[in-house]
């Protein structure tokens with residue numbers, strides 16, 4: 001059906017800017033471009049893979065909409081493997097919309113979210129994991145996550161999945177032959193050898209599943225939650241880590257009601273840093289909700305920064321909070337040190353001997369680098385060389401790998417129980433199906449729709 005259908009969309013963010021792009025893909029692309037584009041050079045032909053300078057004309061009244069650069073990429077050497085036209089115009093919402101209107105009027109239809117990339121997948125230029133990498137690239141907020149997404153786009157994960165698939169097929173073929181030709185005396189692989197080889201595959205799959213935890217940190221960022229009693233300087237700390245006034249800071253306890261989440265990176269580590277409402281007995285419903293949210297965030301934190309007001313010493317509220325953090329990685333920030341004496345600070349540090357403590361003044365930006373160091377040293381074990389191995393960062397891929405592993409485990413079980421070869425073959429076929437889901441070879445239409453709906457329109 002794609003053959004008949006030509007799609008178009010504005011590919012750049014809407015707003016004022018230097019350049020805006022309208023993308024067209026499908027069999028009518030060239031015809032539409034020829035209708036709406038008037039070159040500055042004569043005679044003229046829209047040659048493939050060249051930039052042409054001219055104007056876009058409103059075909060209704062022949063008026064000029066904008067001065068543009070237009071390119072035509074003849075299939076199959078294009079993003080979608082179809083005929084593609086890209087119009088670079090000035091980026092103003094009216095210009096972009098008017099050009100799009102003309103393109104639609106001339107026979108294209110508005111593209112759905114991710115439809116260009118979906119076509120690229122359906123036409124076999126990239127597989128599903130590579131298409132998903134395109135979303136990851138667009139969403140990347142750190143160099144490390146960008147690097148992993150780029151590897152995936154280049155096919156690192158696909159290659160590993162294909163290698164596993166081929167290995168399973170190699171093991172499965174003689175089993176299937178023995179099922180189809182039971183009377184033939186074919187030298188099929190021994191059960192012992194089969195178990196041994198499946199074990200080897202399991203190890204590779206497990207390594208991929210294990211990479212998910214690390215990969216997740218790179219994709220989503222390690223979540224660092226700032227907690228403490230009201231007014232101790234949590235929002236001030238967030239602001240000083242971000243180097244901007246993101247959160248409201250006032251001397252009134254209970255200033256932060258909701259949570260605030262921002263991304264920062266420390267030595268290349270992506271962090272999601274979350275400021276929360278002060279935890280204390282709530283005085284009203286809003287505070288109660290704030291405390292509830294803060295505790296929720298706390299429960300899924302990878303690392304907690306507990307902020308204490310060193311000018312106030314420790315009270316029961318602080319001890320209660322500390323008690324809630326026993327199973328968490330914690331760094332304690334002793335804030336407002338500009339208000340306390342050296343000796344008071346030493347006493348506090350001694351009292352908190354069990355924890356890494358960093359004296360800071362969020363107001364004066366003292367100790368912020370030291371705090372970053374302390375954060376880094378508690379998460380440094382997540383460090384790995386993102387360039388050397390294959391990472392699974394996508395939950396969908398991880399689930400498919402877990403199912404693959406489970407099918408192979410069932411196949412192993414059938415081997416141990418000396419079940420008929422049909423049973424072994426069935427589970428091994430299932431394992432192939434699950435692996436196939438990662439690259440989109442065996443993925444259902446609804447799942448495809450769901451994946452591509454996460455894209456923006458025009459990608």
Ligand SMILES: Nc1nc2c(ncn2[C@@H]2O[C@H](COP(=O)(O)OP(=O)(O)OP(=O)(O)O)[C@@H](O)[C@H]2O)c(=O)[nH]1
Nearest residue numbers: 230231232233234235236254255256278361362363
């Ligand atoms: N002297 C001094 N004052 C500070 C420091 N850090 C924060 N403050 C002040 O403490 C008050 C509370 O700061 P916030 O950052 O709003 O504290 P919070 O913990 O976010 O407070 P809630 O959102 O109400 O829980 C403000 O008046 C800040 O200016 C510091 O290092 N030294």
Ligand SMILES: [Mg+2]
Nearest residue numbers: 234235255256
């Ligand atoms: Mg606050």
